[in-house]
Amino acid sequence: MTQRPSFAFIAASWLAFGTGIIGYFAGLFSSKLYLSEKGYYFTIIMFGLFSVISVQKSVRDRLEGIPVTDLYYGISWFCTILSIALLTIGLWNAEMWGSEKGFYAFSYILSLFGVIAIQKNTRDAVAADRLEK
Numbered sequence: 001m002t003q004r005p006s007f008a009f010i011a012a013s014w015l016a017f018g019t020g021i022i023g024y025f026a027g028l029f030s031s032k033l034y035l036s037e038k039g040y041y042f043t044i045i046m047f048g049l050f051s052v053i054s055v056q057k058s059v060r061d062r063l064e065g066i067p068v069t070d071l072y073y074g075i076s077w078f079c080t081i082l083s084i085a086l087l088t089i090g091l092w093n094a095e096m097w098g099s100e101k102g103f104y105a106f107s108y109i110l111s112l113f114g115v116i117a118i119q120k121n122t123r124d125a126v127a128a129d130r131l132e133k
Helices: 007-030 035-063 070-093 098-132
Strands: none
Touching: 007 035, 007 098, 035 070, 035 098, 070 098
16 A cells, blocks of 8 residues: 655755755865765765665555566666775875764755655655546
8 A cells, every 4th residue: 555645755855955965065076075085975866876776666566566587776876885885995195074974964965865855755746646547
């Protein structure tokens, strides 16, 4: 049984994603990093967002009995872990204050959580629409 997500959960998901991504980009574009470093951190957030959506989709597909190859499932998880590891390595070696590193880490994780919840809400809403017809 699929329930339509509540407005509060949808709003909280978008708020978490918006807060995380706006905070991450505001910090990134106002920083005094080299353009190549900014490109690195931009690529990592985009890679991370795509990979967690892939994980959420493949996990949900498997739960609903939709075939997902083990290869795709494994690559999705690998890419998610890799994106977090790349952020960690980048921040570990970055010449910035610890508070700045923490800001990037928390806004990154908040963005990933938010986009997972948005994907789940979207999928639940579509499933609820199908059941109502």
